[in-house]
Amino acid sequence: MSFPFEVNATDGAARSGVLKTTRGEIRTPAFMPVGTAATVKGMLPEQVKDLGADIILGNTYHLMLRPGAERIARLGGLHEFMRWDGPILTDSGGFQVMSLAGLRKMSEEGVSFQSHIDGSKHMLTPERSMEIQAALGSDIVMAFDECTPFPATEEEARKSMELSMRWARRSKVAFDEKDGASNLFGIVQGGVYPKLRKQSAEELTTIGFDGYAIGGLAVGEGQDLMFQVLEDTIPHLPGARPRYLMGVGKPDDLVGAVSRGVDMFDCVLPTRSGRNGQAFTWRGPINLKNARHTDDPRHIDASSSCPATRDYSRAYLHHLVKSNEILASILLTWNNLAFYQELMRAMREAIEAGAFHEFVRKFNDLYSQGDIARIS
Amino acid sequence: MSFPFEVNATDGAARSGVLKTTRGEIRTPAFMPVGTAATVKGMLPEQVKDLGADIILGNTYHLMLRPGAERIARLGGLHEFMRWDGPILTDSGGFQVMSLAGLRKMSEEGVSFQSHIDGSKHMLTPERSMEIQAALGSDIVMAFDECTPFPATEEEARKSMELSMRWARRSKVAFDEKDGASNLFGIVQGGVYPKLRKQSAEELTTIGFDGYAIGGLAVGEGQDLMFQVLEDTIPHLPGARPRYLMGVGKPDDLVGAVSRGVDMFDCVLPTRSGRNGQAFTWRGPINLKNARHTDDPRHIDASSSCPATRDYSRAYLHHLVKSNEILASILLTWNNLAFYQELMRAMREAIEAGAFHEFVRKFNDLYSQGDIARIS
Numbered sequence: 001m002s003f004p005f006e007v008n009a010t011d012g013a014a015r016s017g018v019l020k021t022t023r024g025e026i027r028t029p030a031f032m033p034v035g036t037a038a039t040v041k042g043m044l045p046e047q048v049k050d051l052g053a054d055i056i057l058g059n060t061y062h063l064m065l066r067p068g069a070e071r072i073a074r075l076g077g078l079h080e081f082m083r084w085d086g087p088i089l090t091d092s093g094g095f096q097v098m099s100l101a102g103l104r105k106m107s108e109e110g111v112s113f114q115s116h117i118d119g120s121k122h123m124l125t126p127e128r129s130m131e132i133q134a135a136l137g138s139d140i141v142m143a144f145d146e147c148t149p150f151p152a153t154e155e156e157a158r159k160s161m162e163l164s165m166r167w168a169r170r171s172k173v174a175f176d177e178k179d180g181a182s183n184l185f186g187i188v189q190g191g192v193y194p195k196l197r198k199q200s201a202e203e204l205t206t207i208g209f210d211g212y213a214i215g216g217l218a219v220g221e222g223q224d225l226m227f228q229v230l231e232d233t234i235p236h237l238p239g240a241r242p243r244y245l246m247g248v249g250k251p252d253d254l255v256g257a258v259s260r261g262v263d264m265f266d267c268v269l270p271t272r273s274g275r276n277g278q279a280f281t282w283r284g285p286i287n288l289k290n291a292r293h294t295d296d297p298r299h300i301d302a303s304s305s306c307p308a309t310r311d312y313s314r315a316y317l318h319h320l321v322k323s324n325e326i327l328a329s330i331l332l333t334w335n336n337l338a339f340y341q342e343l344m345r346a347m348r349e350a351i352e353a354g355a356f357h358e359f360v361r362k363f364n365d366l367y368s369q370g371d372i373a374r375i376s
Numbered sequence: 377m378s379f380p381f382e383v384n385a386t387d388g389a390a391r392s393g394v395l396k397t398t399r400g401e402i403r404t405p406a407f408m409p410v411g412t413a414a415t416v417k418g419m420l421p422e423q424v425k426d427l428g429a430d431i432i433l434g435n436t437y438h439l440m441l442r443p444g445a446e447r448i449a450r451l452g453g454l455h456e457f458m459r460w461d462g463p464i465l466t467d468s469g470g471f472q473v474m475s476l477a478g479l480r481k482m483s484e485e486g487v488s489f490q491s492h493i494d495g496s497k498h499m500l501t502p503e504r505s506m507e508i509q510a511a512l513g514s515d516i517v518m519a520f521d522e523c524t525p526f527p528a529t530e531e532e533a534r535k536s537m538e539l540s541m542r543w544a545r546r547s548k549v550a551f552d553e554k555d556g557a558s559n560l561f562g563i564v565q566g567g568v569y570p571k572l573r574k575q576s577a578e579e580l581t582t583i584g585f586d587g588y589a590i591g592g593l594a595v596g597e598g599q600d601l602m603f604q605v606l607e608d609t610i611p612h613l614p615g616a617r618p619r620y621l622m623g624v625g626k627p628d629d630l631v632g633a634v635s636r637g638v639d640m641f642d643c644v645l646p647t648r649s650g651r652n653g654q655a656f657t658w659r660g661p662i663n664l665k666n667a668r669h670t671d672d673p674r675h676i677d678a679s680s681s682c683p684a685t686r687d688y689s690r691a692y693l694h695h696l697v698k699s700n701e702i703l704a705s706i707l708l709t710w711n712n713l714a715f716y717q718e719l720m721r722a723m724r725e726a727i728e729a730g731a732f733h734e735f736v737r738k739f740n741d742l743y744s745q746g747d748i749a750r751i752s
Contacts, residue, residue, distance in 0.1 A: 038695065042702040067670070067695045075673055075691050083687060275702075294443070297451055311459060315451050319414065319443045326418040326651075326705055 005211070005242050011356035013234070013261040016348040019211075019242050021087040021139045022181040023079070026054040028242060028263040029347050031254065031340045032089060034271060037062045038072075038082040041271050042326075042333040045084045051306070051334075052341040055087040055139070057266045060132050061096035064122070065115045069135040077137030089140035089266070092129045092171070092187075095147045095215075095247070108163070110144070126170035134178050142213065143171035145187040150219040157191030164189045164215075165203045172207050183210035185244060191216060192225055194232035201236035212237045213244040214262070223253060230260040251280060251343055255363055258347050259356065270340050274333030277321040279309075281339065282363075284370050288332065292374045293318040306338035381587070381618050387732035389610070389637040392724040395587075395618050397463045397515045398557045399455070402430040404618060404639040405723050407630065407716045408465060410647060413438045414448075414458040417647050418702075418709040421460045427682070427710075428717040431463040431515075433642045436508050437472035440498070441491045445511040453513030465516035465642070468505045468547070468563075471523045471591075471623070484539070486520070502546035510554050518589065519547035521563040526595040533567030540565045540591075541579045548583050559586035561620060567592060568601055570608035577612035588613045589620040590638070599629060606636040627656060627719055631739055634723050635732065646716050650709030653697040655685075657715065658739075660746050664708065668750045669694040682714035 007017040019026040033040045033048055036059045040048050048056060058078055063069060072081050079085055097104055097111045104113035110125030129144040145164040148157050168186050175184045186204035190196030204212060214233055217226045230245070237243055244264035245257050254265055270280060277289040279300050286293075286300070296314040304310045308331040320328035350359035383393040395402040409416045409424055412435045416424050424432060434454055439445060448457050455461055473480055473487045480489035486501030502520040509517040521540040524533050544562050551560045562580035566572030580588060590609055593602045606621070613619055620640035621633050630641055646656060653665040655676050662669075662676070672690040680686045684707040696704035726735035 037699045037701060038692070039701050039703045042706075044703070044706070066699060067691070071671065071691075074671065075689065081689070081692050081695075083692075295447065295450065313451065313457070315443070315447075316414070316457055316459075319457075323413045323442060325413060325415050326702060327415045327420070329702055330418075330420070330706070 005240065007239075009352045009354070011351045011354050012259060014259050014347070014351050014356045015261060015263065016351040017242075017263065019263075021183070023085065023087045023139050024054060026087060026264075027344075027348060029254075029258045029344055029351075030054060030264050031344045032057045032264065032266040033337055033340075034059075034266055034268045035082065035084070035088075036268075037066070038078060040333075040337070041275065042329045043337065045082060047334065048084070048337065049086065051338050052345060053086075053337070055089060056084060058088050058090045058136060058138070059096065060090050060093035060129060060136070061124075063136060064093065064124075064132050065117055065120075069132040073135040073137070079137055087139040088137070090133045090136055090138035090142065091246075092142040092144040093124050093132070094129070094145050097124055098147050098149075106146070108166075110167075126167045127174040130171055130174040130178070134180060134182070139182050140211070141175060141182050141184045143168045143184065143186050143209070145189060145215060147219070148189050148191050148216045150191065150216070150221045152191045154191070154193050154196070157189075157193055157196055161189040161191070161196050161200050165200060168204060169207055172209070185209055185211040185213050187213040187215040187246070188233055188237070189216045190233075192221060192229055194229075197229060197233040198236045201233055205236070205238055209241070211242040211244060211264075213246050215246050217245065218247045218249050218253070218267075223256065226253070227256050227260060230257060230262065234261045251340070252364070252367060254340075254343060255347065255360055258351075259360055270336035271333050274336045275329045277328065277332065278336075279317075279332050280336050281309075281371070282366050283372065284367050286371045288314065288317045288321045288328075290318075296375050298372070298375070300335055304335075304338065304342070306335060306342075308332070308334035309338060381616065383615075385728040385730070387727045387730050388635060390635050390723070390727050390732045391637060391639065392727040393618075393639065395639075397559070399461065399463045399515050400430060402463060402640075403720075403724060405630070405634045405720050406430060406640050407720045408433045408640065408642040409713055409716075410435075410642055410644045411458065411460070411464075412644075413442070414454060416709075416713070417651065418705045419713065421458060423710065424460070424713065425462065427714050428721060429462075429713070431465060432460060434464050434466045434512060434514070435472065436466050436469035436505060436512070437500075439512060440469065440500075440508050441493055441496075445508040449511040449513070455513055463515040464513070466509045466512055466514035466518065467622075468518040468520040469500050469508070470505070470521050473500055474523050474525075482522070484542075486543075502543045503550040506547055506550035506554070510556060510558070515558050516587070517551060517558050517560045519544045519560065519562050519585070521565060521591055523595070524565050524567050524592045526567065526592070526597050528567045530567070530569050530572070533565075533569055533572055537565040537567070537572050537576050541576060544580060545583055548585070561585055561587040561589050563589040563591040563622070564609055564613070565592045566609075568597060568605055570605075573605060573609040574612045577609055581612070581614055585617070587618040587620060587640075589622050591622050593621065594623045594625050594629070594643075599632065602629070603632050603636060606633060606638065610637045627716070628740070628743060630716075630719060631723065631736055634727075635736055646712035647709050650712045651705045653704065653708065654712075655693075655708050656712045657685075657747070658742050659748065660743050662747045664690065664693045664697045664704075666694075672751050674748070674751070676711055680711075680714065680718070682711060682718075684708070684710035685714060
C-alpha cells in the first residue's frame with residue numbers, strides 16, 4: 001500500500017500516529033481545516049500551516065462549479081492554485097450535492113444537479129468524482145457516496161448504504177485506472193443501525209481502501225447516538241488503516257471520538273463560528289457579541305501561544321464583531337483554528353504519555369465550567 | 377515646539393524629511409493607511425507595520441459612536457485598544473459629520489447630529505473634538521473644521537472658511553488646555569479660491585500649529601483644480617512645518633501633490649478598492665473581477681516584495697473576488713497598501729537623490745501604459 005500509516009501509541013481505543021503522504025506527514029489524531037473554495041476562509045495559507053495544521057480539506061462540489069476542476073488542473077493543481085504545499089483531502093461532492101434538495105436528481109448512475117451559482121446543469125458520478133479529484137491533485141480522495149439523511153428507517157438506510165457500496169466499488173475501479181500518488185478512502189454508511197454499519201464496514205474492507213471514513217453522522221442524531229454508531233462501526237474497520245469521522249465537530253465531539261478510535265476530522269465549525277463571533281476556548285465556547293465583553297480588557301486566553309487569543313482584548317474583539325469588521329472574522333477564525341490544533345496536539349501527547357483518560361476527565365471538567373467570571 | 381520636523385532633502389518643491397513624535401518617526405512624504413473603526417480593514421496591525429507604514433489614521437466620528445471615546449480611554453487608549461504602537465493621527469470628526477446630510481444641524485457652536493448606527497443624538501464642537509481626540513490618545517490631533525462642499529460660490533466658501541478659522545482658534549485654545557505630548561494641525565479651507573486659501577493659510581499660521589493640513593479637496597473638483605489649489609496654498613504655509621493633504625488620493629494624485637510640496641496623505645482608496653477587487657500597480661490599477669484574469673497564472677507583479685503581489689496568481693485572485701472570499705479583500709488590500717508604501721518610499725529616495733523630476737516622468741510613463749498584455 002502506497003500510504004504508510006503508523007500507530008505510535010494507543011491508550012484504550014484512542015491512538016496516536018502518523019500518516020505519510022508524498023506531500024508530508026499528517027500527525028493523528030488530526031483536525032483538517034476546511035478550505036471549501038480553495039481558501040480556508042479568512043486565513044492566509046501560511047497562517048494555517050503555522051497553527052500546526054498538517055492537512056486541509058477542499059470541496060469537490062464548490063471547486064467543480066467555480067473555478068472548475070479542469071481550470072485548476074491547467075493552473076497547476078489545487079496546491080499551487082491556493083498556495084498550500086501540504087497534503088489536501090478532497091471530499092467527493094456527494095454530501096453537498098445531496099443537500100441541494102429540489103435542484104438534484106438521483107439515479108443509480110449518479111446525481112444530476114443544477115449549480116447554485118448560475119443554474120448550469122452538471123452530473124456527478126463515482127467516475128466523474130474520481131476524475132475531478134484527480135484534476136485537483138488531491139492527496140486523499142474520497143469515494144463517491146450518498147450521505148443517508150437522518151432520520152431514516154432501517155430500510156431506507158439499507159438501500160442508501162447499498163447504493164453507496166456500489167458507488168464505492170465504482171470509485172475504486174475508476175481511481176485505480178489513474179496512476180497517481182494519492183490515496184482513496186471508502187466511506188461507511190448505514191445510518192444508526194449497527195447491522196448496516198457492520199455490513200458497510202466489511203464490504204469496504206473487502207474492496208480495500210487506504211483509509212476508512214465514517215459518514216452520515218453529525219446530521220442531527222445527537223452526540224450520544226453518534227458515539228454509539230462509532231462504537232458499532234470502528235471494531236469492524238481494519239486497525240492498520242486511518243479512520244476519519246467526516247464533518248465532526250465540536251471540541252467535545254472530537255475528544256469523545258478520539259477516545260473511541262477516530263484518527264481524522266474535518267468541520268466548518270471553527271471557521272464558520274469565527275465569522276459569527278464565537279470563540280472556542282478550553283472553558284467552552286464564548287460569544288464575543290455578548291455585551292458582557294464590552295468593557296473587558298482581558299484576552300480570550302492569556303496563556304495561549306496564538307496572537308489572536310493572547311494579545312487582543314475581549315473589548316476590542318467585541319467592538320470588531322459589532323462593527324462587522326473583517327478583522328473580527330480573521331482573529332476569531334485564527335483563535336478557533338489555533339484552539340482546534342492545540343486540542344489535537346494535547347490529545348496526541350496525552351495518548352503518547354498513556355494519560356488520555358486523565359486528559360479527557362480534565363478536559364470535560366474545564367470545558368463544562370464555562371467562561372471566566374465577568375468583570376465587576 | 378514639541379514636534380520636530382526635519383526636511384532632509386528638497387527637489388523642486390518636493391521634499392523628503394522626518395517628523396518625530398513620542399511614538400516614533402514618520403518618514404515623509406508619508407501615506408497614512410486609514411483605520412476608521414480602530415482597524416485598517418482586513419489587515420493585522422503587524423502587517424500594516426511590516427509594509428512600512430509609520431503612522432495610521434483613526435476616525436473620531438466612528439470611534440466616538442462605537443465603541444465610544446471614553447470607553448477607549450478606559451481601555452488604555454486607541455493604541456492599546458487596536459494594538460498599534462506607532463503614531464496615530466485622528467481626524468476631527470468634522471468631515472464625516474458634514475456628510476450626514478439630513479441627520480445633522482450646523483451652528484456657530486458646532487454640529488449636532490444623529491448616529492448612523494442607532495439614531496442617538498450627539499454634538500461635536502471644537503472643544504468636544506479636542507476632548508475626544510485626547511481621550512483616544514492621538515499623536516496628531518486635527519482642528520475641528522467645516523469641509524466646504526464643492527461646488528461653492530466664493531461667498532459660500534468664504535463664510536465656511538471663516539467659520540473654520542473661528543473653530544481653529546477654539547480648537548487651539550481647547551488643545552492647549554491639555555498637557556499632552558501630542559500635536560495639533562490646522563486645516564486650510566477656502567474652496568477653489570486663491571484669495572481665500574491664502575487668507576486661511578495666513579490666519580492659521582498666525583494662530584500657530586504644529587502642522588498644516590489642506591482640506592476641502594478631493595471632493596469632486598478634479599485633479600487639475602486640486603493641483604492648482606495646492607499651488608495657491610502651499611506658498612503661504614510655513615516651510616518648517618509638515619503639510620498634509622487630506623483624503624488624497626490616487627497614486628498619480630500623490631505624485632503630483634508631492635511635487636508641489638505635500639508631506640502627508642491619507643485615503644481610503646487602497647483599502648476600499650482592495651475590498652472591491654481593484655489592485656494598484658506601477659502600470660495603473662487593474663480590476664481582478666475582469667474575466668481576462670480567469671486563466672492567467674501570472675502574478676500581479678512578480679518583482680514586488682509583497683507576498684500578495686508576488687506569490688498569488690491573477691487566476692486565483694479572480695476566483696477569490698468572484699467568490700466573495702474574505703481572502704480576496706485581505707490580499708488585495710495588502711497589495712494596495714504595499715504599493716502605496718512602496719510609492720512613498722520611491723518618492724523619498726528620488727527626492728534624496730535629486731532625481732525626483734526623472735522619477736515623475738518615469739512613473740507617469742509606466743502608470744499610463746496600463747496592465748501587461750492579456751495572455752493569449
